Amino acid sequence: MAEKVTSVQVAERAGVSQSAVSRVFTPGASVSKKTAEKVRRAAQELGYRPNVLARAMVSGRSRIIGLVVAYLENYFYPEVVEKLSNSLQERGYHVLIFMASQTAGNIDDVMEEILDYQVDGIILASVALSSDIATRCQQAGVPAVLFNRAQAGDSVTSVTSDNRAGGRKAARLLVAGGHRRMGYIAGWEGASTQRDREAGFLDGLAEAGHSLFAREIGDFNTDRARDAARRMFDRPPSKRPDAVFVANDHMAFTVMDVLRFELGLSVPDDVSVIGYDDVPPAAWLAYGLTTIRQRANLMVAETVAALTEMIDSQDPPKPRNVQIDSPLIMRKSTRIPEGWAPEG
Amino acid sequence: MAEKVTSVQVAERAGVSQSAVSRVFTPGASVSKKTAEKVRRAAQELGYRPNVLARAMVSGRSRIIGLVVAYLENYFYPEVVEKLSNSLQERGYHVLIFMASQTAGNIDDVMEEILDYQVDGIILASVALSSDIATRCQQAGVPAVLFNRAQAGDSVTSVTSDNRAGGRKAARLLVAGGHRRMGYIAGWEGASTQRDREAGFLDGLAEAGHSLFAREIGDFNTDRARDAARRMFDRPPSKRPDAVFVANDHMAFTVMDVLRFELGLSVPDDVSVIGYDDVPPAAWLAYGLTTIRQRANLMVAETVAALTEMIDSQDPPKPRNVQIDSPLIMRKSTRIPEGWAPEG
DNA sequence: CTGAAAGCGCTAACAG
DNA sequence: CTGTTAGCGCTTTCAG
Numbered sequence: 107m108a109e110k111v112t113s114v115q116v117a118e119r120a121g122v123s124q125s126a127v128s129r130v131f132t133p134g135a136s137v138s139k140k141t142a143e144k145v146r147r148a149a150q151e152l153g154y155r156p157n158v159l160a161r162a163m164v165s166g167r168s169r170i171i172g173l174v175v176a177y178l179e180n181y182f183y184p185e186v187v188e189k190l191s192n193s194l195q196e197r198g199y200h201v202l203i204f205m206a207s208q209t210a211g212n213i214d215d216v217m218e219e220i221l222d223y224q225v226d227g228i229i230l231a232s233v234a235l236s237s238d239i240a241t242r243c244q245q246a247g248v249p250a251v252l253f254n255r256a257q258a259g260d261s262v263t264s265v266t267s268d269n270r271a272g273g274r275k276a277a278r279l280l281v282a283g284g285h286r287r288m289g290y291i292a293g294w295e296g297a298s299t300q301r302d303r304e305a306g307f308l309d310g311l312a313e314a315g316h317s318l319f320a321r322e323i324g325d326f327n328t329d330r331a332r333d334a335a336r337r338m339f340d341r342p343p344s345k346r347p348d349a350v351f352v353a354n355d356h357m358a359f360t361v362m363d364v365l366r367f368e369l370g371l372s373v374p375d376d377v378s379v380i381g382y383d384d385v386p387p388a389a390w391l392a393y394g395l396t397t398i399r400q401r402a403n404l405m406v407a408e409t410v411a412a413l414t415e416m417i418d419s420q421d422p423p424k425p426r427n428v429q430i431d432s433p434l435i436m437r438k439s440t441r442i443p444e445g446w447a448p449e450g
Numbered sequence: 451m452a453e454k455v456t457s458v459q460v461a462e463r464a465g466v467s468q469s470a471v472s473r474v475f476t477p478g479a480s481v482s483k484k485t486a487e488k489v490r491r492a493a494q495e496l497g498y499r500p501n502v503l504a505r506a507m508v509s510g511r512s513r514i515i516g517l518v519v520a521y522l523e524n525y526f527y528p529e530v531v532e533k534l535s536n537s538l539q540e541r542g543y544h545v546l547i548f549m550a551s552q553t554a555g556n557i558d559d560v561m562e563e564i565l566d567y568q569v570d571g572i573i574l575a576s577v578a579l580s581s582d583i584a585t586r587c588q589q590a591g592v593p594a595v596l597f598n599r600a601q602a603g604d605s606v607t608s609v610t611s612d613n614r615a616g617g618r619k620a621a622r623l624l625v626a627g628g629h630r631r632m633g634y635i636a637g638w639e640g641a642s643t644q645r646d647r648e649a650g651f652l653d654g655l656a657e658a659g660h661s662l663f664a665r666e667i668g669d670f671n672t673d674r675a676r677d678a679a680r681r682m683f684d685r686p687p688s689k690r691p692d693a694v695f696v697a698n699d700h701m702a703f704t705v706m707d708v709l710r711f712e713l714g715l716s717v718p719d720d721v722s723v724i725g726y727d728d729v730p731p732a733a734w735l736a737y738g739l740t741t742i743r744q745r746a747n748l749m750v751a752e753t754v755a756a757l758t759e760m761i762d763s764q765d766p767p768k769p770r771n772v773q774i775d776s777p778l779i780m781r782k783s784t785r786i787p788e789g790w791a792p793e794g
Numbered sequence: 795c796t797g798a799a800a801g802c803g804c805t806a807a808c809a810g
Numbered sequence: 811c812t813g814t815t816a817g818c819g820c821t822t823t824c825a826g
Contacts, residue, residue: 110591110803114804122813123812123814124804125806125815127803127811129805129811129812132804132805138811138812141811155562155565155566156566156803156804157507157568157803157804158508158566159507159512159567159803159804160803160818161804162503162804162821163507163802164806164817165806166818172574173547177529178528178529178532179528179529179730184525184528184531187522188549188551191547191548195548195549195563196562200544200567202532202544202545202548203544203549204535204539205532205539207536218499221499222499222502222505223502223514223544225501332605348509359731361738362736363734363735365735366736367735376487383713386523387703391707391710391711392706392707392711393736398797399663454819456819457820458820466796467798468798468819468820469797469799469820469821469822470797471820472820472821473795473821476821476822481795482796485795485796501818501819503819504802504819504820506802506819506820507802507803507804507818507820508802508821509820509822540799732808
């Protein structure tokens with residue numbers, strides 16, 4: 107029962123001052139080999155480990171990063187949480203997680219709670235941003251980065267995939283596939299990802315002289331997406347799209363289910379479908395969903411880099427807006443264009 | 451830029467002592483209405499909020515719970531993380547997450563890191579437990595509960611689903627379905643869940659006068675499961691199982707993929723498959739996986755209850771072993787027995 | 795009910 | 811290199 111061993115106890119046992127002990131456990135401090143040796147042994151014997159919280163109090167850095175996530179039900183996020191957490195751990199940080207879901211009250215309360223922990227930084231992943239959340243961080247002097255969300259007026263640094271370019275790729279693939287009636291199932295319209303993906307898709311269509319044939323809203327939500335799919339496709343062949351771009355994979359699976367198992371249509375023979383994210387199930391053979399990949403590894407790396415940079419530098423670096431290239435992943439849910447080459 | 455407003459500043463502004471301020475923000479303290487009023491106003495104006503870390507230092511309770519998770523790639527866990535986090539947040543706790551994956555070194559290091567944060571409690575979800583992890587928590591005086599893992603000699607409280615009963619249900623369904631050659635694809639053999647599910651399955655088979663026809667190991671891992679499925683099923687009809695119980699849904703999807711898309715077999719006509727967990731994709735129409743549901747809500751509720759109880763009580767309550775009943779969820783991946791009634 | 799005072803465990807000058 | 815001395819921001823006796 108070695109509960110609560112303090113540096114004082116170690117000091118006594120080692121026959122040195124308490125500050126000597128502190129120095130031994132502080133990376134850039136100067137201690138003689140001999141002292142360090144004695145202290146380490148004593149610490150070992152007593153099972154001493156520095157108290158992170160006490161350290162945080164005086165040093166002003168808690169080594170904890172607040173991570174705000176809205177919903178783990180989109181399987182892109184579990185992956186991100188895992189990678190973020192790992193990456194941060196390697197750098198000596200740990201992640202305090204906050205679910206910004208329905209139950210937990212509004213996001214602003216959550217922000218306050220986070221700030222109460224004196225976090226060294228905040229990552230906002232997939233969160234509906236009350237306009238001044240960034241401001242709040244700023245005034246609290248806490249570095250923040252937006253993950254998978256951009257914000258108008260880029261006052262906060264953010265990292266996203268290149269959603270616009272991604273949407274355009276989707277459009278080009280569908281056009282090249284010879285489709286004529288293009289549908290789009292939108293995500294939640296408050297999300298920048300949704301807006302950018304749609305804008306890119308429309309761009310791509312326009313560039314090829316096409317335009318949107320049908321549009322429904324799925325809100326990044328399974329039930330809503332199911333209804334959207336029914337509204338869009340439960341009609342005579344000529345009145346329904348022969349290709350549809352769905353704002354994320356999560357909804358795309360539902361759309362495919364409706365198409366194939368409710369409506370008895372064939373994918374991609376009757377309709378091509380393409381998603382966004384490339385979550386693991388997209389590769390499962392029962393779906394084989396063509397999609398635009400968000401490269402979680404790169405996005406995480408950039409996020410961590412940006413955040414640690416902000417933490418380590420005195421004056422805040424100017425906000426930047428990183429956009430990771432997102433490749434098209436060709437599977438079986440879309441008709442393959444004639445002479446199609448990867449990344450065409 | 452209201453960075454770092456302290457109770458002292460609030461005290462000055464309110465014209466009271468610093469301890470008065472502290473009392474106002476301490477739940478069970480006695481302050482006059484008038485003082486409280488003045489303090490609150492001053493705090494409001496200054497944007498003051500108590501520093502959780504400082505509070506933790508003196509009170510000895512950090513209100514943070516360490517959550518150790520191994521892999522979020524099994525979609526049962528994201529759900530659990532979300533629910534745990536929500537539930538704990540409601541009780542004024544927050545979750546510090548630790549990924550116990552490959553990269554992060556072994557679990558013991560992780561444990562030490564957690565303990566460094568003076569967490570009030572620890573939840574170990576899906577972790578290969580080095581034998582003395584419980585001991586480590588005990589000697590550090592930190593309450594711990596095992597989630598979805600039991601440990602021999604139950605010195606730690608744990609909450610799991612009733613894996614054994616679940617395995618038995620799987621067996622009974624398959625037997626009732628008239629299957630004759632039963633296969634089992636095992637998870638990682640170090641896991642109690644794996645062992646219990648298999649034991650239950652074997653029990654159930656035995657009770658009906660059946661025995662196992664084939665067994666392979668999938669290690670709760672996609673690639674391994676794929677190989678296992680190939681070994682088990684890529685053979686003449688009479689040499690392969692006509693039904694298979696897979697130790698979790700995650701692997702079961704892969705098994706179904708191999709069966710249907712690699713081997714051209716029909717599920718459930720050629721072979722019935724049943725999984726364990728009931729993760730969301732099990733309900734997706736392209737799989738329609740019959741499975742044993744782990745009731746995340748209940749499991750989480752029990753976990754939180756047990757943990758908070760341990761935290762709040764002086765002397766540690768005796769370890770208990772909660773087992774949540776896990777119902778069979780009938781979908782389309784198994785042949786339906788004659789006269790089958792739900793929960794039969 | 796309230797203020798003064800004593801720390802929680804540790805880091806960071808500051809003299810030696 | 812090392813010990814001494816201040817605190818970090820807050821809770822908690824202890825007298826009033």
